[in-house]
Amino acid sequence: MARRGENIYKRKDGRWEGRYIKGRQESGKIYYGYIYGYKYSEVKQQLILMKYEKQTSSNKHLMQYDGKLLDWTKYWLETFVQPKVKDSTYASYKNKMDVHVLSKLGNIKLQKLKQSDIETLLNEMNETLKASSVRSILSVLKNCMSKAVALNLLTENPCTGIELPKAERKTVQALSxxxxxxxxxxxxxxxxxxxxxxxxxxxxxxxxxxxxxxxxxxxxxxxxxxxxxxxxxxxxxxxxxxxxxxxxxxxxxxxxxxxxxxxxxxxxxxxxxxxxxxxxxxxxxxxxxxxxxxxxxxxxxxxxxxxxxxxxxxxxxxxxxxxxxxxxxxxxxxxxxxxxxxxxxxxxxxxxxxxxxxxxxxxxxxxx
Missing domain, CATH: 1.10.443.10 (Intergrase catalytic core)
Structure with a gap:
């Protein structure tokens, strides 16, 4: 099992395996690179270096975008969501982002948004919302960020690897x-x-x-x-x-x-x-x-x-x-x-x- 927030696993052969996003296929599908070692600390260090190198090299090819998360979300909703879904779905997406995400993170520059920002938001929501609601909100945010990655506004999705709360099974209340x-x-x-x-x-x-x-x-x-x-x-x-x-x-x-x-x-x-x-x-x-x-x-x-x-x-x-x-x-x-x-x-x-x-x-x- 991976340690919280990290893609590092203990293998059956005794080695540790670290996984990082290596790139994307033409279809947009992610493919991964792997690092192996007999010590957890070694793999973690190499993984940090690999992610840093990738971020540094990828930033050179990023499109320049000075907008905030608030600006990007508005554009994403109106351009990519609203024309393809029903009014009720669009309203649901917009409400989730406005109330739970943009009210807290909206003023952060899109290209400055970090995974730690998402994790802080997640911890706050966990205190007041049901697990199913938190998962639903993060799903919309992740889709929003995925489109930014696809358009080369971000190198990787900051929601990737976030550990979500386990949704509780609904109990049925039926009349006798x-x-x-x-x-x-x-x-x-x-x-x-x-x-x-x-x-x-x-x-x-x-x-x-x-x-x-x-x-x-x-x-x-x-x-x-x-x-x-x-x-x-x-x-x-x-x-x-x-x-x-x-x-x-x-x-x-x-x-x-x-x-x-x-x-x-x-x-x-x-x-x-x-x-x-x-x-x-x-x-x-x-x-x-x-x-x-x-x-x-x-x-x-x-x-x-x-x-x-x-x-x-x-x-x-x-x-x-x-x-x-x-x-x-x-x-x-x-x-x-x-x-x-x-x-x-x-x-x-x-x-x-x-x-x-x-x-x-x-x-x-x-x-x-």
């Missing part, structure tokens, strides 16, 4: 059957909370529910299509931070899907359609209801019946858990949820297999 029945009893006669019914019976994400239109529902074949999502993203208006509602296509090919609906849900949808004056299933007069309002309505109900620890997203987990309990296989459930892979489904719902695992173990007979 008892709590689910309590929730349904509370909302069953009020169309205002129909978004909760949809989440429990289809596993749709909150933005997918808000984006659902009547044209997406095939009452003849008892299916509904997930064709768009509604979300609120941060924007700037004359320098003032604001947010706006946007409607976008699903985030991936798997997210765009068709879901079968039960006879009971079909009846409820037909009843709601008779009263609706909007193109959207969940609406505020003629417009789509925004996710924030849907989440607030659920918050009111969960507090009323003592389910404070659950979020609206828990309803999606509850749907998946009920599918598992009914004997559904992972591939089918993964498809219904719009996950990118069955591995993602397994990672999310490992804890939900406990009852099935218990039943399996109880069936085993051991010979003493």
């Amino acid at each position: 059957v008892k709590d689910q029945n309590r929730l349904i009893k509370e909302i069953n006669t009020n169309q205002k909370f129909f978004s909760i019914v949809l989440a429990l019976q289809t596993g749709l994400r909150i933005g997918e529910i808000c984006g659902l239109k009547w044209e997406d529902i095939d009452f003849e074949n008892n299916t509904l299509g997930v064709n768009r999502t509604v979300l609120r993203i941060p924007v700037k208006d004359n320098g003032v931070r604001k947010t706006k509602i946007v409607e976008i296509t699903p985030k991936s090919r798997n997210s765009s899907r068709r879901i079968p609906i039960s006879g009971t849900l079909k009846e409820k949808l037909l009843e709601l359609q008779k009263l609706s004056k909007s193109d959207y299933v969940i609406s505020n007069k003629h417009r789509a209801l925004e996710p924030r309002t849907v989440a607030y309505r659920f918050q009111v109900i969960r507090k009323k019946i003592g389910l404070e620890k659950f979020s609206f997203h828990s309803l999606r987990h509850t749907f998946a858990t009920r599918c598992l309990e009914a004997g559904g296989n992972i591939a089918t459930i993964s498809s219904l949820l719009g996950h990118s892979s069955t591995k993602m489904t397994l990672d999310c719902y490992t804890n939900s297999f406990l009852s099935e695992e218990r039943q399996l173990v109880e069936k085993l007979e051991f010979v003493h």
